[in-house]
Amino acid sequence: MSAQEIEIRVVPHLSEVGQADWDACACPETADGGAPNDPFTTYRFLSALEQSGSVGPGTGWQPQYITASVEGQVIGVAPLYAKSHSQGEYIFDHSWAHAYERAGGRYYPKLQIAVPHTPATGRRFLTRTGFEQTGLAALAQGAVQLTQNNSLSSLHVTFCTAEEAAQAEDLGLMVRMTQQFHWRNQGYNDFDDFLANLNSRKRKNLRKERAQAQGFGGTIRTFSGDELLPEHWDAFWQFYQDTGARKWGTPYLTRRFFDIAQETLRDDIALVLAERDGRWVAGALNFIGRDALYGRYWGCIEHHPCLHFELCYYQAIDIAIARGLKTVEAGAQGEHKLARGYLPTPTWSLHWMRDRGFASAVAEYLQAERDAVDQEIEILTDYGPFKHVHMEEQE
Structure with a gap:
């Protein structure tokens, strides 16, 4: 399927997509009557944020939901927002914003594919069954094009899955690794x-x-x-x-x-x-x-x-x-969770910068940061509360 066959749209209200089409992409696993993998990208959760005024005018989170369609059928959606600040994201880029603006650039607004106020890992490029790779590529490329067309500084995708990070990296987005503390059953x-x-x-x-x-x-x-x-x-x-x-x-x-x-x-x-x-x-x-x-x-x-x-x-x-x-994700930060059985776990985000020089500097930073996070996870895991024999069994 060629990119020309895929229509990309941006709409300001979730109702313009519709619950059936959105959830067919966001949580196709619920077709068996069970729970979604996570509730945060479901229509009901994102709609609650929008209807309650937790996103929208005055919040710094302006919905720009992006959809990908083939011959009128929605094959992919993503919760995209125009951001006028970096609050409620939990993947911190304040230092990037300061550096960009000190160099004479305008960092905000930026575009963010995320679940607002929710540092929980899950799919961010939401695709209908059978369109996983095609839909992700279309949504990622569409979001990058939207960033370019509007002369915005950057696009960010926070708390995506490791699989999404790997595929999007092949499409030219930079991968950032951070960590949280999760309990494993x-x-x-x-x-x-x-x-x-x-x-x-x-x-x-x-x-x-x-x-x-x-x-x-x-x-x-x-x-x-x-x-x-x-x-x-x-x-x-x-x-x-x-x-x-x-x-x-x-x-x-x-x-x-x-x-x-x-x-x-x-x-x-x-x-x-x-x-x-x-x-x-x-x-x-x-x-x-x-x-x-x-x-x-x-x-x-x-x-x-x-x-x-x-x-x-x-x-x-x-x-x-x-x-x-299988898991308890206890939210962002907090090394005090380690002593209570919550182990360090990698989390992933994606970033694209319009300015190539700035992108190069961020890429160097991300590599150094990843090396440090890898080392920190290894050290913290070794200091965890589990018997060493149990840790060997987990590995």
């Missing part, structure tokens, strides 16, 4: 089975932390699906606002997002809440994929020792084991 029967694979000192520490957290004077419960009620979101909104104000200045998601989540996303959600003296005091929001649990937000209105670790990391492990999920 080795077929554990329960949390104690997981603990049995840790060295004795770490095992004792985790048991001590769980006991301390669970002794906070209240109860901890997980809500999902029809168990989720509006009152739970009222409580979680308080927690989210507090965390967002401290970390980002302004929370990324609007209150309306959580109302829409109650309507359309509750089956994709596991909300862990802690209650004390008749009121909710802390919570952690997780999204459920086919094989992974994705930890997203945490917050509290009372501080209790180790409650953060319990709600965000240990409860997530419990949920993953109970549901038979």
Whole structure:
């Protein structure tokens, strides 16, 4: 199939693509009635961001959804945004922006293929079954052409899969490797089975932390699906606002997002809440994929020792084991996760710079950074909490 046969379009609203066409590309695996690999590129999630005003005018995330079609059939889509800043991406390019502008260039706006505010790995070039390579190539080349035609500084694709990174590199995009900390389910029967694979000192520490957290004077419960009620979101909104104000200045998601989540996303959600003296005091929001649990937000209105670790990391492990999920992705950053059984894992992004001189400098930086990340992953893994014999079995 030649590139001339593929029509590339850019539309400002997801409704102009339609849910059937979008999800046929974003989550074809749901045709069997099961869960999507991850919920973040589904129509319902991206539409919730758009409808709630979490993206769009005034947010720095202006939707420019890109589609590829053959003879009127949509074969590929991508969540593309025009960005006026680098917030809510979790793959940091602030130093690139400063260098580009010091040299007299204009870094913003730039184009970004990503799930806004969501550092979770998944497909970014979303293709209908049977069009995987053709669709990816068309979407990548179309996005690059859009960047050129509008004289924009750059195109970025964040938290794509390793397979997408390899194919897009062959198309001329630069690959960046960073890392997160993920927990891996080795077929554990329960949390104690997981603990049995840790060295004795770490095992004792985790048991001590769980006991301390669970002794906070209240109860901890997980809500999902029809168990989720509006009152739970009222409580979680308080927690989210507090965390967002401290970390980002302004929370990324609007209150309306959580109302829409109650309507359309509750089956994709596991909300862990802690209650004390008749009121909710802390919570952690997780999204459920086919094989992974994705930890997203945490917050509290009372501080209790180790409650953060319990709600965000240990409860997530419990949920993953109970549901038979293979992985827990606990979000961006945080070397403190290593001691709690979350191991360093490569993450991938793609970058294209219109200025060739700047692209050459970024390419040199990316190679040096990758060497450093490779070394860091090796060192951190060796310092992990697992018995060495268990680590050898994983390898």
